Amino acid sequence: MASPPIVGLEIGTSRVRALVGEEREDGYLMITGVGECASRGVRKGEITDFDNALVCVQQALNMAEEQSKVTINQALVALTGGHIQGAISRGTTPIIPADSEITEADMQTVMESARAVSLPPERMTLHSIHQQFFVDDQQGVINPEGMVGARLAVSMLILHGVRNRILNVLKVVSSAGVDIVESAFGGLAAALAVLTPEQKESGCLVLDLGGGTTDYVVYANRCIALAGSIGVGGDHITNDLSMVLRIPSATAEKLKVDMGVGLPGARVPDQPVTIQPSGGFAGRTVRYHDVNAIISARVEETLQMVHTQLVRNNLHNVMGAGAILTGGGAHLKNMEEFASSVLHMPCVIGRPRNVSGIATATEGPEYAVTVGMLRYGMRQPARDGRSGGLFDMLGRIFRR
């Protein structure tokens, strides 16, 4: 018999999505309910209007409940926002007596010291993920237990964000009458949903192109080397079009979807693009090249910021499996080719793996984060040691 249903929830900038799923015995995830609602009161992944956001969450949850025929009273919540940043922290401990066997306790000690980063008071740690151990001068040790050495060190990726903004997201969920089992960074969830073990092994970049944020997670050297979020997303493209061409937002959104991003180097003749009248807007004819230039400039800039991060951390040449694009932005026409040219690596659209059930949620890159949250829920009882210390503290705050 399948395990009890789990619920993943993402309060995105453009959509609120809720998924109900069950873990099958073969490890597949069976989606039994999908709830989706256009977001209001969310900008750049952060809550700007609590009441509106709450209504959207309730709608999405109701839809998912109806379809799956279960009552939702707990969920795993995805978090994002440009305030979420990653930092590498290193901890060191001597092995006493020197040159003796390293024990589990030594590993705990050294990880604890790496976790103890001092963050500004308004920030809190979301995840601390250990990357690799160092035994004396030997790098890249996966499991040092039983090895002999004088000194043990570890590097950890600390993902941190602004406490109140995180709490506000969780507060919306708890106000909807749902307990929060866990919450996790959306970028990690997307990676969990779409990546194959081979991709993780060869090194890759997961880029979740959301409405309000662009989240990135880098797998390199067999660990999560880097992760973070940039507060720029698909909304910005729409807003750019709306501001520069002076067209209403909804019209700009449609224009973005229709046009997509121009292929680099492609010579397309300039042609007039007619924008239909709507509401108080009288309609307008704009130039194809202008629209293309506005969209390309924004997308190129955003991708370039991610690429700069890779270069800064010397990770740009170790992405053997290239980039995997998720999120609604992955649907933008020509996105794969465009991203390949900016990031200098092959790019493919990532779709949730090993999922069955309702088709909408099993096929689209925009569901990667929510499916990933379900996967995250599946792993909970027996969490593997590689990404430890995740989120209990927050969960406790809202469960009491």
Place this chain on the structure above:
Amino acid sequence: MSESAQPGKIRLPARVLLVGVGGMGVNAIDALHGSTADFMDCVAIDSDQSVLDQCHAPRQIQIGVPLTQGHSTGGDSDLGRRAAINDFVKLREVFTHSDLVILLAGLGGGLGSGAAPVIAQTARDEGALVITVATLPFNFEGKERAQEAEAAVSRLREAGQALVTLPNEYLCMPPHDQRPIEEAFRVALDQLADGLRLIWTLLGQRNLINLDFINLKNMLEHSQGACRFVYAEASGASRAPLVLSRLQAHPAIQQEEALKSCGSLLIGVLGSTDLALADVQSVVHGITAEVHANAHRVMGVGLDEHARQHMGVLLLIGDPAAAPAERAPVRETKAPVKVAPARPSAQRGPKRIEQPELELPTISKGRFKNVEPTVMDGEDLDLPTFIRRGLRLSR
């Protein structure tokens, strides 16, 4: 002055806006405001609240507050540029209903060099004909400032349709000039104000020899974006030879021999009703004797009913660096690229009927208005990349 234009008012080039940017620009606005307020709308733009507080312009716009905390840019032109970009929405609103924008700035400083090109481009993108009048720093201000100004000149040439440079060095000509510094500045500003008024009057009334908005635009197009501004006036019986000698004594003409090599020339003459044809003839002959035959010439002669025994002459001397004969073909191929975006601001001006389209509520920062901005390396990423990169719409 403008009253004199009323009776024959047939094709007023609609709305002219005088804009002062940065310390120098705001000072100039202040100085000009008294004498030009009757015919031009003025706006002062600065990042420093204290500068704006002391300014008398009816409209004031503070830019770049999040970047400068309301202080000056300290001569940092990049900061000036970012300040203007930061508030481009506000700026755009200013220019929405302008047909001719005269932008005053001192180059070499932070806002003059950094913000002015952005502002010029914003105004141009709003469909206005943009003439930038920029002072260049004194030689003694140092090489760095001169280089900064030079860079700004090329940016301004790109951004607006026309750039008029007024080197501050001209203020201390002749070299043994012992006038107080304040007077030297005031005289220069007065000349600027009178010159602007002259051209405005000619554009706004029926003239003996006509000068209209399109003539001006064509002349500026031929100037390849840079020109010299020379104004002189005189009163009394011998005003014609006096004006001529004053014009010829101007450093731009006397020392730089701008007339010899100019690619285009605008001569505007505004005289009292007793202006004699011979007077006009002698001045124009005196000026054009050296001018190359191929140079594009525009002329306007008008009467000022309020003046008595008075004659004012304005010269706009285009691109003295380019030899007209050899460069002419180049200019022609270049002109459309540079000036083609001179989208019908001229036609728009006089003939435009009220816009039929319903005005949309202004989209300011759009949907990110009330959200904390995403700032990276001092750049507000919520503003369109297109705008921050200085791209422009094709016309």
